[in-house]
Amino acid sequence: MPRLIAATDVIPTIKDIVADYQAVRDAIIRKVTPETACFTNTIQPLIDVQNRNNGKISIIAMLQYASPDQAVRDASEEALKLLSDCESEGTTRADLFLLIKAVKEKGELLDVESQKFVDETFKDYTRCGHGLLSAEQIEDYLRIRNEIDVRRRQFARNIMDDTGGMWFSEADLDGVPEADMKRFTHEEDRGYFISFRYHDLDPVLKFAKNPATRKRLNVANKKKLALNVGIFQDVILRRDSNARLLGYPSHAAFRLERRVAKTTKWVHAFLERLKSVLLPQGKIEMQQLVARKKAYLETSKYRDQDEKPDIMFPWDFGFYSRLAEEELSVDHIAIAEYFPLQHTVASMLEIFTHCLQLRFDKIADEHRAPVIWHDDVEVWSVWNKSVEAGTEFIGYLYMDLLSRENKYRGSQDVNLQGRQAARF
Incomplete structure (x- = not known):
């Protein structure tokens, strides 16, 4: 199972990863020329370094959203900034681009996954301006892209750290179920505090009989985090500027190039x-x-x-x-009584077992303790039990389903151990 990384180890770990990537790039440049460049000496080392480090990077990135420790979340954010700088440093290298371009143009007979990696790597470089922009323009493009990443992380951090809400009297909350009223923070002289979080907002907006109450809460929620408005506007403008620098009519056109829907015209x-x-x-x-x-x-x-x-x-x-x-x-409240969390999870896994021919074995507490970031997290090993494939290990499934302070708000899934870049 993927092992957790302590707060004190996050930055040293990411610095080791950065050094590994830089060493691999330097070695390729030192040993290979455009004339000798091939998949084995140019692309395979990039695959190997990615496979060595993807798991650690995924865990460090996840900790930014789920760790209950502020020091770990801060370290994760700093680590991702170092990694982003490393990636930018790699994609500014025209010498490495020329080698990758040479491999692509050589047209070696490769398996599907290997060819896809070559194509995607080449596209990574052309989407940074290689073959189109000057070296100075490429540096400017990547600098702006990194600044956008910083602003995006700040935007998300502001949402995660938001503690805003409103106080209402008991009369204001007429109609809200008693179970929810008991959950809300209550102070004798101030009333009930309704935070701008879904589990507080939803019952008030659905059950409060007084339209003035619903309006006050809805409007205040929509106007929260005014500091994110400037960040949002800045990111939009910078994304548009970078896309146009590369010759795209918009950021949407730039993003859609790698999506199923290839053009903005089709989407519209x-x-x-x-x-x-x-x-x-x-x-x-x-x-x-x-x-x-x-x-x-x-x-x-x-x-x-x-x-x-x-x-x-x-x-x-x-x-x-x-x-x-x-x-x-x-x-829905009556329906929810038939779907307690543990029963629902077990039933969901049973459906996966039946439909996908998978087997889920729950990991005992003594074995999961070293690899979880909170006591709420549950872990299963996942096996393929189809007749054709026999029984083979697939991976581990982690579930962190309960809400808590400083945890990402909303549903998401995260790869803790990425699949290898290519198989040979």
Whole structure:
């Protein structure tokens, strides 16, 4: 299983990785010329160094989002900055680009994965301006790209560290389920604190009967983190500038080059097709919700506090959608009682076992202790038990499902041990 990296080891580890990458690049340049460049002496060393270090890099990156230790998160962020600088240093090297270009043009007979690695590596360099820009322009491009990465990490950090919210009286929260009320922070002289986190926002916006309460919370939540607005604008402008420097009409066109949808024209056409199909039905459903709102307000003691009963405001949507579902006898709270976390996880793994022919063996506490970053984390070994393949080890599955302070907010999956770059 991938081993955890202590806070004191994060920076030394990443510096060793950086040194390894730099040494490999220097060795290739020293030993190979464009005339002698081939897959074995130019590309294979790049694959090997990537395979040696991908696992450690993945774990260090994950700790930025999940570690409960602030020192570890800070070290992870600093480490990723060092790695980003290392990657930029590598892609500025015109001498290495010429060798990679020579390998690609040589057209050796390679297996599919090896050819893909050659093509992708060559594309990495051309997307930094090699063959198009001057050395100075390439340095400027990569400097801006690194600055964008720094700004993106700061944007994410601001979200993770946000402790904002609002105080409401018990009367303001009329209709919110008792179970949620017990969860909220309560102070005698201030009332109940509702944080700008989903597990606090959602029950208030769905259950609070007073539209003024929902409006205050929704508007305040949308206006939170004003410092991220400038970061967002700066990143947009810098991305657009870099894309145009490389000859792309926009950052979207630059990104789509490596996606299934290859052009912005195709994406816009696809969205228009979706719009033509979904929008008419959406308008019908919204009209039904507005009618539901009018009917509800006729008998509500809060009817005078709703500014425009014939408009479905953003802070109304969750509340009236819930009422509509309840009319259809859809009670999510009652349904949730049948899906306790551990039962749901076990059932999900059972579905994977049946559909994908996998076997999940839970790792005992004494064995998982050295490789987890929090006691909430559970680990399974995963095996392929299909008839064709026999029983073979695939990897480990980690689950960190419970919310806690300083943990990434939202759902995500992270590779802790990346697959090898190519097989031979």
